[in-house]
Amino acid sequence: MPLTLLLLFHILSPVLAWLPVEDWESGNVTTSGGGLECVCSVFLPDSTFPADRVQHMQQVTTDLRLEVEIHMNKLVHYGGKLDIFLGELMDLTVRVAMLESSPDNYIKLDFELLRIELREFEALVSQLKDSFNSTSPTLDSLYTEIHNMTLIVNQLETFDKSNLEVIRIEFAKLQKKLDECQQEQEFVEPDIGNCNHTGIMRVNKPVVFQLNAHLNPGYQYGGWGKDSKPVRGYESMYWYGAYSTPSVYEFYLYSNYDKLLQRSSFTHHGLPQGYEGTGNNYIVHGNTVYYQAANPFRMSKLNLTSSLYSHRQITKASERFTYMYSPNQFLDFSADEKGLWVLYATEEAMGKIAIAKIDEKSFGIEDEWTTNAFKPLVGNAFMVCGVMYATRPGDLKTEEIYYSYDTKTGEEKYMSIPLQKFQEKFVNLHYNPTDQKLYMYNNGYYVSYSVRFNKE
Template identity: 45%
Template sequence: MITTLLSFFFLSSTIALEPVDLWTERNGTVGPGDQCTCEAFLPGSTFPMGELVQLEQTAVQISHKLELEIVKVEMFESKLTIYMEKVVNLTVLIKIMEDDPDSYSELYIQEVKIQIKQVEALILELQASIQTSYTVLITIHKEITSIIVVLTRLETKYDKNLVLVTRREYIKLQQKLEECERRHNEIFNPNIGSCNHGGISRLSKPIISQLNANLNAGYMYGGWGKDSKPLPGSENMYWYSASTDTSVRYVSVYTDYYSLIMRQAKKTYDLYATNRDWRGTGNNYVIRNNTLYYQFANPFSMAKYNMTSQTAEYRVVPKASKRFSYHYSANQNLDFAADENGLWVTYATEESKGKLVLGKIDEVAFALKEVWQTSVFKPSVGNTFMVCGVLYATRSVDIHTDEIFYMYNTRTRKENYVSIPFKKFQENYVYLDYNPTDQKLYMFNRGYYVSYHVWFNQNNQTNKPQLLI
């Protein structure tokens, strides 16, 4: 009986640089009892299957954690409904007692006080549980983020088809985590779209989705996000645009988050054709009502591209200068933003000596209807965004940290210097915009999709019964 032995010799990286035959043969006859030996020479960069198996095992563990947290969130929602009913009932009861205090004995009043203390204890218990659960969600998000980075590295270095199945599993986990976080955040802040708050208090840690759809870190200039005023049926749509320079030509839209991560574009729009040139420049565009608002390349102006009709138009911004850009990138002369109050554009003029000017855009007339002058010098700013009619500006603290350092309130015409630090995934970013539909900041950071949850001060709430959670 002939036994065939397969011996694998892994060559060092220096040897692998030389051309080698993967199989070597030995001539001669093989008699009974002899061994037939084949030597296989494989390069040192073989696919790390063990690493992929470990990632799949981790996916199972994370899935179990998420299932537990989803059950907890469902429990929080049911408890919250019960507690709110108790609060409403007590509120009604206390109002009746206030109207006719002499009709109630001291013993009855003491019983009501005990009920109030019981509800207070229940609320404090729920608050502690929710905060603990959110800490777990943050940990899960970190784990998924780290693994997505590893998968992206494997996908760019090896055959991406080998990684595809595992990536799909993690995308499902990401979607499940997004849904769990959304429901969790609704408990904390059920008023998305409302401006009944005291401004930004803090940002979450950066949430890294993955490398861009071009699967190329060289696409450092670009942006991504969601439509700030989506058409009916497009509430889950995402968009992405990027380039190796500051030009703006292609915009891709994706049905939902899964399609974005799987790089399965629903449609890609091209702003350039043989019969027209609608290309732009800079990296501060937004999509609102299925329309791309961006900086037109020639002539220098603001433009909008209607993705429904696939037509474009532009308007010159009075006095806007091409000489002043943000700190991190050139050609960011017109910066578009959308918030709960509408559509905005920031720029600088020679007259303002490079200080930021903020304009409110009439979306129907596509023209500036009001302008505000600020005192902050645009080239010192990393980027800006709008929330509830308030302009926020960022700047660099160090290679790991930026901060929101300035805010201008268009309603009061007052400006303030603040310090709200936040971590960066990598040092430089060219895109930062807020979306009012989910109260997130979307950042394009050296080719990666990055986002942040935004938390608000609640000191402007109206005086109505509320749960302090």
Template identity: 50%
Template sequence: MIGTLYFLALLSSTMAWGRVGLWGGGSERNGTEGVGGSQCTCDAFLPSSTFPVKDLVVMEQAAVEISHKLELEMGKLETYETKLTAYAEKIITLTAEIEKMEKNPDSYTEAHLEEVKVEIKQVEALIVELQASIQGSTTVFASLRVQITIMVETLTKLEKTYDKNLVLVTRREYIKIQLQLEECERRHQELFNPNIGSCAHTGIIKISKPIVSQLNAHLNAGYKFGGWGKDSKPVPDRESMYWYSGYTSGSIVDIRFYTNYKNLILRNHYQHHNLHSSWYGTGNNFLIRDNSLYYQFNNPFSMAKLNFTTLKYEYRVVAKASTSFSYAHSPNQNFDFAADETGLWVTYATEESSGRLVIAKINEPSFGIEEEWQTSVYKPGVSNAFMVCGVLYAVRTVDIQTEEIFYKFDTKTKQESYISVLFERFQESYTNLDYNPTDQKLYMYNDGYYVNYHLWFNHTAKAIEESPSLLI
């Protein structure tokens, strides 16, 4: 029952009250800007219900605040421990010095005695300060204990007051709303992305605000490594499928599949594949394409592929690829797989390129490298990268809230350029950023959260004339 109540709290923390609607025109509501400055917003509103979801929202917010306070106090405890160790060493040193003075009082001058007295006074003052700090933390812990006790009592009351049937009804209402949200999202896609699959544009010109789905399937912020998204070339009857894989370290040992977005949110996976232990991977820039997992394999260091239809594993060594160069904030990101309208790609750095990014096109049937392009961008200075219509876009961190697409390389023309397209990060760090050509979205795994972004392209008359519509 507690699990169901927590589920409802998570739900309500991302939704307002009322109904689902598609908003147009020059509204000031939060949303995505369309042609001519109009906006379209998908808003989910819970219907009126006797179930006290608002109370659960308050409890969830209180739980977050308590967690933050505990983290701060635990940090203080570590500081106290360091200070205590230093003070103890000072006291031992002073004690030894005083013993020497007692044995040979004539060997010390009046000035020396005064110096020792000052040191003793300083240690006394430090101890008084530490005692006051510890007392302050004790008060905070007592307050947190009271808050937690109240939360437990409230949850117990909810369990006794609202029976299982009412909770199930509320859960069904949520599912109905989620389906309405999916329809709203589909209409949004039709309105803002009428050219999905087309490369008749000259590149990305804008990125939406982050769209946060929820915390990962483990409901644990400790699962900071991993990825999520959709198959970039789905097989029949799996077009609506989503996948997720997350870990507490940079490894790849399993993957979960969900039939649609609703089941991803409800954490109802229909397939859970555990990789064979001899085929475990590492790094976080893996993806799913044509019902196959492409990822980094370390023994030997190579590209790896697992076909979920045939359950066949295979790998390919890329002779020049180096393990010495990773992205700025993520270890072991040596191979970065990407998929776009033109096929499958992988990027890496080599000793020969002095750490600069190399783009390689993968021949999907043979799982071999077809062609390579050398860029001038240094991989350790890049946060992540992705491909759109045969163009590499490199991203770097601007500040704690902002990322910037700052560089692009066109494999068709072999031309590179520096650009500036800023977008907001939800949390501080992320490990996976990939473009999906089936919906023209960016998918980010951001400190354990599912996040995605809408993209806007420069659809010009010249671009439409020069570039055919492609959808592989």
């Protein structure tokens, strides 16, 4: 074998020994000039370290570890809940065993529940008696029946369980009479347009209609309601306007309540440049929108039929004092059985609310009264029969009508009439004399209240 071939074989022998046999390629033998020459072909595979595969395996391992930890946490959570459910089941088992062994305990519980219901009935009848204009024979009879039922419960508690069914039957009859009496009281036809009462007695629970016509909770500023002095043919019309900022630039009108819920307006008014408003205590009165213009600061009105604008400045009105929930609310329009009003604070009165009567023809101020309600502490205010009522926050879900001022007598009163809010803040609260309801725009929702009065 030639020396060159031996040398080459000696160099490659360690490599060939490392390679698997199947990676070797076959050689061939050729002759050159009568001599024998061996030619070997060797295939060397890629020996680069597989770092990408190792990295992939590390990522898979990490993901698997996280997934196992998640499932372990779930098992711990389910184990805790299972312990709670087992404890409740044991408690129920004990209670059932007690009832089975001592049926008298069950009877005593029923009698105690009957006493609680009787006390609730008695309180309800007392409230109903206070809310009627005069004495009611029906309520007097119910009050007597409740007293007699209390005596019967006390007597029958010493008897056996079978007497309990007799009491339940009598209770059902009494409940039916109370329901009928309460419905009769709730659905008394309001004396629309008259002020033969001594003021607000209470405000019913709110009726929440739906989210605003934009179906967007971001439209937190605005208002809605009915025309407080509707023209012929538009008695059922509703209006609405809302915005994401305390601005006023458009209004929507709906022919009736159903169209309001369907968000199907019959007309839309956009305020042109230079006529935009700010603040949100605007109303519709006599087919005219009354609102606070932005620049310059003044009270404005837009006739919805002729689309004509009118403006008047109130020199006494301050741009420094606004309601607690309503940014930039310096002029607050209100309408009641006595006409059209505007409320504002003055620098002269150091932020206390002033009441001004508006002459609808001249769009001027007829008269003015100063109250002791400090505007920055007031949630909102409205007029009813020439009396201003102011609210203040009670808690997150309750407002309180706490103050009133009578423009006829100059008399001030402090009171506490709860007003349940749908959510914490509201920006428009006004009274409508056509149905004796309060309309509130509560954080983007339509809300209304029925008002009950103390009758003379």
